Amino acid sequence: GNTDDKKMRPTTESYVKLSSTKYSLYYFDPSLIEERLEALPEAIATEVPALSVNKDRGVDAYSEFVHQKYMDVSKSDELDKAYKEILSEYLGVDIYHNGDWTYEEISTAIRNYFSDNFTYTLEPGVTPKGEDFIDYFLGTQKEGYCSYFATAGAELLRMFSYPSRYVEGYVVLNSQLGEPEDDSTYEVSVKDKCAHAWAEVFIDNAGWYPAEFTPGYDNDNPNLTQQEKDPKEVTTTKSTESKPTTTTQNGGQGGTTSVATKKPANSSKASTTKKTNSASNGHGAGVMSGAGKTSVSSRITENNSDHGSFVGIFITLGGLLLIGFGIVVHRDVKVKKMRSELSNGDNRSRTVAVYRYMLKYLKLIGITDSRNITDLQLCDRLTEKCQEMQINDFSHMIKYIGELAVKAEMSNSVISDGELETALSYFEIIKDKIVLPKLSGAKLLNAKFVYCLY
Missing domain, CATH: 3.10.620 (C8orf32 fold)
Known part of the structure; x- marks a missing residue:
């Protein structure tokens, strides 16, 4: 329904520029065709007159182009x-x-x-x-x-x-x-x-x-x-939590017994025997014998407990050392990788690496933007955030690196050694003069061992 400068204009084969935020779109549901796909044009003209073939719109020219290209x-x-x-x-x-x-x-x-x-x-x-x-x-x-x-x-x-x-x-x-939401729009993951x-x-x-x-x-x-x-589908079956099962003394399955039933048998017998020690149940000798065993069993359990505690502490300390060693090695590998990407390769790949790592450093101090925008728009937004944080002297460096990265990634232009050296020098200033002074305590540790940037 839009005309002149308010309509969509194809600029290349794969891109359509939208000149207006408001536009009308006619469409035809091909599933309405019951017989054959070739019947689409006639069905469209019948069902949606607005979509009838208009020779003045270049339909024949595009059809000829398609048959040549595809x-x-x-x-x-x-x-x-x-x-x-x-x-x-x-x-x-x-x-x-x-x-x-x-x-x-x-x-x-x-x-x-x-x-x-x-x-x-x-x-x-x-x-x-x-x-x-x-x-x-x-x-x-x-x-x-x-x-x-x-x-x-x-x-x-x-x-x-x-x-x-x-x-x-x-x-x-x-x-x-x-x-649907209140305004009849849908959100889909x-x-x-x-x-x-x-x-x-x-x-x-x-x-x-x-x-x-x-x-x-x-x-x-x-x-x-x-x-x-189908996220709308409601599951009516009540979920059940899987619980450990144990075998009772009579051979039955305790399907809902708690973990406490897995205590060592000696510990359980000790408690039971002490309670029934004075009972007259016709098995007095057996009970006294059980009481005697309880004393020995208790001492063994205590010794085993001390030994087990020592082993547990040793394993824990060993695990912590291994984790610490792994973190240090991981950081070393990541830092070496960053230095390699910045130092090795052609000027194009090194320029793109400078831009990519610059974004990571700026993100450490909250200078970032997660919106789906172009790289140049992103750099503009980052410079605005720098100004909001009163970091005004370095905005041109961010913009320079961003524009050079787009040139390297999206065009056939040559990235000169001088351009790359300038980008690298700006990158070092951003890394060491802008970001590092604003990191302290936990943030610095996070930058070193989580993001592996220092």
């Missing part, structure tokens, strides 16, 4: 074998004629080929050096995760004359949305396990449509637990 196929013997097997085993022909089958029939054949011959795993191993990724996956490996299936699936779609592309992102199920790769197929006059070839991902996410898939 039809190249890798040269792969195993990909050719897979294509021929899908033709013969799943479509029942030797030669493919474009238009003989619908997209649903082609994609289903590819999906069944993967399901029947390949295994989904998160640990497929490494493709050997010198091996082609697709060749090795299709011909030898026969197992992989979503990236493998999406890559091969997109290539196979192209072999069947469908423009396709490889896509990475996140899978969020409807069930993950939970309950998108975990690393939601990361996914899939293919997309282009349908003329309709656009890109998801194509899922990874086994187990059909309207699901096999890597999420049931609770993660």
